[in-house]
Amino acid sequence: MALAKWIAASCAALALAACGEAEPSFSGPATQGVTDAMLAAADGNEWLTYGRDYGEQRFSPLTQISAANVGDLGLAWYADLDTARGQEATPLMHDGVLYVSTAWSMVKAYDAKTGTLIWEYDPEVPRETLVRACCDAVNRGVALYGDKVFVATLDGRLVALDQKTGAVEWTSTVVPNQEDYTITGAPRVAGGRVFIGTGGAEYRARGFIAAYDWENGEELWRWHTVPGNPADGFENDAMEMAASTWGGNWWELGGGGTVWDSITYDPVNDLVLFGTGNAEPWNPAVNDRNAVANTQPDTQGDNLFTSSIVALHADSGEYAWHFQQTPEDRWDYDSNAGITLADMTIKGEQRHVVLHAPKNGYFYVLDAASGAFIQAEAWTALNWSTGIDPVTGKPEINPQARYELTGETWTGLPGAAGAHSWQPMSYSPDTGLVYIPANLTAFPYRAAGDDWEPSALGFQTGIDGAGTAMPAIPEIRQAALDATTGALVAWDPVAGREAWRHDYIGPWNGGTLATAGNLVFQGSAGEQFAAFNATSGERLWSFATQSGVMAAPMTYAIDGEQYVAVLVGWGGIWDIAPGVMTAKSGRPRNISRLMVFKLGATGQLPAPPALAEMVLDPPAFTGTPQQVAAGAQSYGRYCGACHGDAGIAGALNPDLRHSGAIGDGDVMRMVLIDGALHERGMVSFASVLNADDAENIRQYLISRANEDKALENR
Template sequence: MTIKNWALAVTAWGALSLASCDALTDVMGDDGITGAMLVGAEADDANWMTHGRTYSEQRYSPLDQINAENVGSLGLAWFADMDTARGQEATPLVIDGKLYLTTAWSKVKAFDAATGEALWDFDPQVPGETAVKACCDTVNRGLAAWGDSLFLGTLDGRLVALDRDTGEVQWETVTVDQSQSYTVTGAPRVIDGKVIIGNGGAEFGVRGYVAAYDAESGEELWRFYTVPEGTEDDQSPEYLQVAAETWNTEVLAGSDAIGGGGTVWDSMAYDPDLDMLYIGVGNGSPWNRAYRSPGEDGTGDGDNLYLSSIVAIRPDTGEYVWHYQTTPGETWDYTATQHIVLADMEIDGEERQVLMQAPKNGFFYVIDRATGEFISGEPYTGLNWATGIDESGRPIENPETRIDKTGEPALVLPGPLGGHNWHPMAYHPGENLVYIPAFEAGWIYSPQANWKPDTARGFNIGMDMAANDLPPDLGIRRQVEGTIKGMLVAWDPIAQEARWSVDHSGPWNGGLLATGGDLVFQGNQSSTFKAYNAASGEELWSFGAQTGIVAPPITYKVDGEQYVAVLAGWGGAFSTSTDGGLINKDGAVRNISRLLVFKLGGEAALPAMPELAAMPLDPPVSRASAETIAAGGTDYARYCAVCHGPAAVGATYLPDLRRSGALGNRGTWASIVHEGALSANGMASFSDSLSTEEIEALRAYVIHRANEDKALEGASDTEQVARR
């Protein structure tokens, strides 16, 4: 039976209240997870069988045992420490009373969902040097289930099928060209026995695609490329011929060719009635369109399909159906890979099947998911790159922010982290509200002259990343801090306005869960996990998690008792691309990676929080010339800042290079950066991108920066300003 037939059949039992997956098994037979179960997941309130709980990705559960009246008595039921002190972004799955999750480095763990008893774990042994191919930490966002198997995408690009009972490998297949800087961090989806997975790596110059694999064998069934290859002809798929007309194809196929980007690294949703899979497509490579698609005058031109687009395809064949491009000719890293939510609602007196998204560019979109027709779009956060969206659905751009045309730097809002990043939204059908983990953070986009691609190790964005380095003065840093905001926004998709919002102390906060108990759950950068009233935003409950939370919560039921679970652990793009927590009103954020599980009356307690011990700031004397330091700073911004922080101010869980013992020894520094002595820890060799002289200039730059900050230690803000 196909998914389309299942979609028709499921309406016959959609009114059933299925207490657990056992009830589904009684109906469907002992076949493990089936298509009917995934299509009917909305009626199964006990389990969380797919990434967004249902194919519609609403992240809403009707469970109401925990509700606005009694959530104050919610307590910790059990917790489990993780063995990976990196960013934790996964959504767990719960099936038949067992909880399955992924952690950083693509590891998998299974627990008894009620007691926390560890059942099995799996380590795919991702090579440490893969870490330098990941723009945004060694994260993983989750699993997919079909039959008796679980499916995992690994950071180094493999798709692995595991036995759900034992964790044993059933098969694995490589889904990417591992000689290029591809990564896989997103959760697969399964539709009718086809495991669908995308990939990341646009910043490093790869070509994006999504592909389907047979759940039984791992055989690739189809592949859908999101950008043209540059050599399209009459035999090429029509949708790629159309796309090629919007690019300078020499950029894609010439002597300095790069892949163009457009990676499908996260969001997907599926409508079984329409039999359409919706994918979110990422940014261009490089970001600066003037290099991707120059016009006759040498400045940027062309929409560059299908970058920054929502694309509808057929899951059986990978056939293109329609697309909607949120940011034509994107040049600001405005991906459309953010969470996609499907819902049915009445708009202007007409029942509409809609698709909703709050992509990076700051607009909230409501789109007809059958046709791709633009219905409405309004800003959900601060922005200055556009003044609105016209009737055709095309943005009305601010020409001053079009740095690919002006060739001049511009402060643009949102910046490359967007107004909303990967953190999932939630939709409450009773309130008809979409809850968005939004923020405001601008960036100076500065075109880099004479830029050339480096597909080995470098960030291929065509921008001067050093233009955003903050000076060491804490007074200035705190001024910048005041411009960066984080908030939970309850968005009315019909009125296209916020009904309420809650301010956070920083911008990088967790994904969301809405429940039938009139609750919205979210973790945050301030190391707390909170419950809010879904209608009003009133804070009803809070738990001190000891670590920043970026992952989304889930809820499930075992033996009649409701639980709420969230994977805690600070990390991801913002945590490594900021100054170690200074751009956060609550100070440095820790990584203590744990799974936290709650129930009413839970009495478990976390151990005491360990002290944060920082290495001393005691650098050697800076003796290099200003020219050497400047050159090292330019290379540091391109090759090092994404992991070790802008201006060499590191995060709390990756090495702060200003405090490294290797700074004082040229040979030790070279053995790490040039020879790859610490590749097993994720620090690969950069010898294929940087010469020994350039690597030594990097050391000179970090020494210089360490001395600057050493001179300011212990000084007040006023004293620091005076010294400068």
């Protein structure tokens, strides 16, 4: 029905053009190559879109690899990657070719049977883009449509490549500036429209989703997720309605609500559904965004359309419905986790529904046509909310969780990493279960002081990063480590209860794949790729990957043989920001590879390089307590997001406690102020820091390094 509608619309536009009345601005759906009909059919032998099918179920009907024989799975081939950053993409397979994006938005095409490299593309993203990339230089995948491959680049471009050669067909700039926005998500395509959003809700971004013509890259429509300055007028009625839920001069910091992942096309209703990110800043007090006086008490201070699922009409970009999952979000509880569509019987009624497990710890079931609330249950431990209204689906917020009002540190559960983040979940219509990568982690929130002001660089969250940094107290660190774990949770969305779980040592494990072979595949932060019985949760097989796995696997078949592919390479926000928590699953390392498995294969990986010994040998502390306190504030605001909480970094970015720069004030100033390492992503912070600030940060790092050295020697 939807495809016929698009074709009719295209023909009507051409007819008008023939009469001289209008020039068509839309090329129409593809009629050759990868078409809408192919995407809708979702042939199990191929994997044509990010979640395999329009419903983003990540369920494969292939059965050759099953619970009975998965123990015979072996490595068929692998390809080393030249980007030692986090790898988060799901490969796509069409016509015997495997297409995959890597960190820094590079794209590679391989022979899916042999692993032979066919072509590769490097968009040459400037490395200084890292300064506005909250969570590593990652990319989650490409899209296929017609004769093209589409990739969105970290610096905000949408690029169309020729499927056979990798040659650039067209490039469109998506982002409005090069200060606040990045793109890490995978595009989706339906009806000739390429859908993409951006990241940046920790900076000054105003969220949006846009649609582009697949053939020529022209923008067809753009829909913002938060209202702009009322003095400029509103783009549509939805923005005017949303403005009544905001206070202060929210638009001055963008507002957030970015669409950095989770785009799903629903062909049943011809809607594009997407999740939105947190409000910006996190702390509502710094710009009074929750101080709203209006005539709608039920939405006062909700800050629409942040932390919501929104549905738009795919052809026009017009608003259809929304459901806000975390009103007045001050905890970074993005709703950007993948959105899954399914047909199931709920309370005796057959329904076409949305299944969603956002960061906030609740599992939601919504009506896909209207967004009407059906049910929600807490699927993991949480304390920010005391329950869900059974009629409206609106959460009751724990008063203590409003940390900007209490003035106290709030240890929120889930934490900012989310009970479930971007790592895709999968749904098996055979078992009726959803398989969720769970992060069982907390996070300390504390409002910044009254003197907090926006700045030209760094996170604009309004959070006191120094006041919540992990102290060098063994008992506190151990308690935090003990409470930081992960799990693979099999959830029954109809009954609203857990069916089984597999516990992990730590969080930030990979996305999942379910198959008709009664299997669930998942990689882990502990450097294993494993298969589980989808019904019982029994672990049936595993393979040592030599690096943590965050990405979701996929499967395909060629010449009667089924393959399973997964991208391996540790990184992302959990490697960068959590400090001492980073190593919960073991000391992290990045060995980036594409790995492909099949039954009976006997391939082996080369031995991994030995981990270098990390010995703390800092210079003696010669600063003052005042310098340490000031340096802690500057570090927490401008450095910790990349170099780790309390100066403890993961595997990707330098651990500054070990850096030679902290022993030389001139070198520290050259890096921080002069931008001596800008070509490696370490830009100058001269717009927000001066020479005294650089020295304060140096003394803070020396102090921290000596504290941790003393702990090692206990």
